[in-house]
Amino acid sequence: MMCCCNSNPIAGGGLLGMRQGTRTVSDYSIDFRTRALQSQWNAAAQTDAYLLGLNDYIKDELVSHDLPSSLDKLIELATRLDRCIQARRQEKRHRIPERLPVPRPRPPVDVNHFPAPHDGGPEPMQVGRTRLSPEEREHRRQRNLCLYCGKPSHYIIRCPVKGARSSVERGVLMSLFSTPSPIKRPHFQARLLLKRGTHTLTTLIDSGSDICLLDENLAQQLEIKSVPLPASVPDNALDGRLLGTITHRTVPVHLVLAGRHHETVQFHILKTPQHPVILGFPWLHRHNPHIDWSMGSFISWSPYCHQICLKQAIPALLRSDTSGPPSDLQGLPEEYHDLQEVFSKTRATSLPPHRSYDCSIDLLPGTSPPRIYSLSGPEREVMEKYVNESLAAGLIRPSSSPAGAGFFFVEKKDKTLRPCIDYRGLNNITVKNRYPLPLISSAFELLQDAVIFTKLDLRNAYHLVRIREADEWKTALTVLLDTTSIWLCHSVSPTLPQFSRPWLMMFSVTC
Template sequence: MQLGRSRLAAQGHRPRGQMRLCYHCGASGHLSPRCPERLSSAQVGGSSSFFNLMVPVSLNFYERCVPVSVLIDSGAAINLIDGALVEELGIPTFPCVPALRITAIDSQPIGEGYLKRQTELLEFQVGLFHYEQLAFYVTSLPANPVILGFPWLRRHDPQISWRSGELVRWSSTCLRGCLRDPVSRPYRTSCVERATPAACGHLPHPYTDFREVFSEERAARLPSHQVWDCAIDLLPNTSLPKGWIYPLSLPESKAMEDYIETALTVGHIWPSTSPAATGFFFVGKRDGVLRPCIDYRGLNAITVWYPYPLPLVPAALEQLRGARVFTKLDLRSAYNLVRICKGDEWKTAFHMTSWPL
C-alpha cells in the first residue's frame, strides 16, 4: 500500500485534462479508469479469493465512444460512476434534489456520504449488440470507474457464467428491446466455388485426411435415412393439389433434359405414377445459369406446420462476442441434403411437358 500519497488536488485537474493526461498519474496514453498505477494500487491488500465480475463496455455520447471496465455488483442499490471520469470526459451532470445518502454494507458513509450529482442519460453498450440508456450517480470510485447495481441486474436478468466471469446470455426482455440487429460491414473473404477432381488431388497437407469432403461424387449422393428426416404430414380432410404444367422455352427445355438426366443418374429423382404432381420451371441466376424450381406452394399450404424453436439471429451472434476466426462451409447441392422421410416421397412428385416424375 502506498502511504503518504494523496490524489491529485481539484485545482490540478483542469491542466491535465487540457493536456490529455491521466488524472491519476499524470501520464499520457490512457484515461484514469485504465491507469495501470491506479488498478495495481486498488488490488493491494485484496484477497485473491474475492471474485469481481468485470465487463468491458462502451459509453457513447456526443459522437464519442469510450471503452471502460464495469463492475457488476448485486449489492449496489444504484448505478455509480467515478467523478474523476465524469470530469475527464466532460459528461454533463445535474444536481440531485434532494441529495441521496450512500453507505457501505457496515453502514459507514462512502466518500462524502451523499450523492449530490447525476449524469444525463448516456448510451451504454455491453457486448456487440446490447444497447440501452442509463443515468449514473456520481461519486468517488478509486478502483472501479463504473458500477452496475442490482436494479440493472433485475431489469435485464442476464445469465452469468461464474466460472468464466462472463455474461453468456440475455433475457427475453433484452431480445425484444435492447439487442439491435447487426450492421453489415464489408470484409475481405475468400471461398472455394467448386471442388474439382484436380483440386482434390492437390489438397494442402493439413486437409489430406478429409479428402472425401472435397469429392463431387460423394456430394451428389443422397444422405441415408435418419430419425430427423423431413416428414410431410398433411392437414386432415385435405388432398394434394395438382400443379400447372409450365411452358418452357427452347433453352429451358434443353436445361430440363440435362437436369432430368443428371438427377436420374445420381438417384435424386425417379419415375413415378403418384397422384400428386406440381409444376416445374426455371429461374435465371445472375450468372445466366438456369436454376430448376419446383412449385410446392400448394403442398406447403396443406402441410402441418411444426414450429421448431429456431434461435434469434441477434441472440446467436451475441454468443460470438470476442470471436476472431470463423469457418465457412459451402454445401454442394444443399437442398438435396434434406432427406424426405421414407414413405412421403410420393408427395413431392412434379410433372413436366415430357413425363411425370
C-alpha cells in the first residue's frame, strides 16, 4: 500500500492527481512516465499512483489478471487491454444488425385443381417453379442440363434466362432496409519533398496492388518528371477487366510517412483521382510496417527501416529538396550576392553533414547529464509548437536518452516567449576544449587600416555545427510530450580556429 502522508506535490511530481480521463491508456502512460521522472517516489508508490489514475473499465479488466510487479509490465498490460477494448467497441459500431426472417405469405390453394401426376415422360423445364423435385433434379444432372432453365450447353451459374429475369420476377419484395456503409479504409498522411516545395497528401496502402501508383493529374500538377516504361503494364481488375494501361513512371520521388520515415519511390502513373497515392504490396513487403488498421496509424517499423529509412530523417538528405526559390537580394549590395545561400530561409533549416571537426562532448568521470523541470500552460503550448516545427524541419528527433536538459522560456520585448534549453548542467560536467586564443590587441591590429566593416547574422547559426554522432544523446532535451534529442551545438569553438581568420580578412575592406 502506498503511503503519502509525508509526500508533497513537488516531490510527487503531481502523480497522485493524474487521471486517464478521455485519453487512451497509451497517452496517459506517456504523460505519467514523464512526470514520474520528476518525482522522488519509489517504484511501488509510482505503481499505486498509476493504478489510481486509470479509468474504471480498465481497472475492471485488471481484476481478472495477476498484477505485474513492475510499473513497466503493468503499463504494457493496461495498454494491451485498452487496445483490445477499443477494437471491440469499434467492431460493435460497424456490426450489421441481425434481422429475423420475414415469413412469406403463401398463395391460396385451389382445392378444385391438382397437378396431373408425372407419367415418367419428358419433363417440362419448370421455369416457373421455385424448386425442382428430386426426380427432375437428378434427370437434369444425368443429361448435363441447366438446373434452372433445363437447356443444354451451359450450367446454372451462366444461365442466360436466370440472368435476364429481374428480381421482381424471381420473388416478392417483402421489406427493404439499408445496411451500414462499409468500413472506410484508413488513409495515412504523407509528404512529397520536391524541388518546388513540399506537398502534403493522403496515401492509401493496398496489399492487393502489385505496384505503387501516383495519380496522373497530380503528377502533372506538381510537375513531377516521368520516364517511359520498357513495356506497357496492363491494369486489370479482379474479374480480369482491363481498367487501363500504364506506360510511364515517375523519376525517384522523396516520400515522407509518419513524420520521419524517409524513402525514395518511383510511382507508376495512372488516373486514380480518388486515391492520389497508392502504396502496394511491394512497398509492404519491403518495409513490413506494423499498422493499427482500426486507428489508421503506424505502430512500428521493420529493422530494415530503422537502418535505412529512419536514419534518412537526418536533414542532410533534405538539402537538395529544400533549396527553395532564390532569396530576395533587393537592398543587398552586389558585392554580397555570391553569398545568397547565407540568407536562404529554407536552407537554414537543414543541418550540415558530420565532419572531422564535429563538436564533441566528453563528460567528466562519474557524472551524468541533468534532468528537467515543469512548464506552465502557455509555455507548454509554445513548447508544443516549437517541438512540432523542429520535428518537421528535422532539427530534432524522438529519443530514449537517459539524459535530458531543461526546457524553459524567456519573455521577449514583444511579450512573446523565446524557447531556451538549459545546458548549464551539461557544461559543468563537460571536459573543456581549451586552446590558445589570439590577443585582442593582435586582432585589432589586423583591422587598423579598414574603413568598412560588415557584420552578417547567420540564420540558425548554432545549427551549422554538428554534434559528434556518438555524443548526440547527451544533448537530449526533455519535455512533457516526450524525450527529444536535439541536434544543436551549444559551442561553436571547434570551427573557430579553422575559419575565423579567413572570414575576418574577407569582410574587412582596406584602402
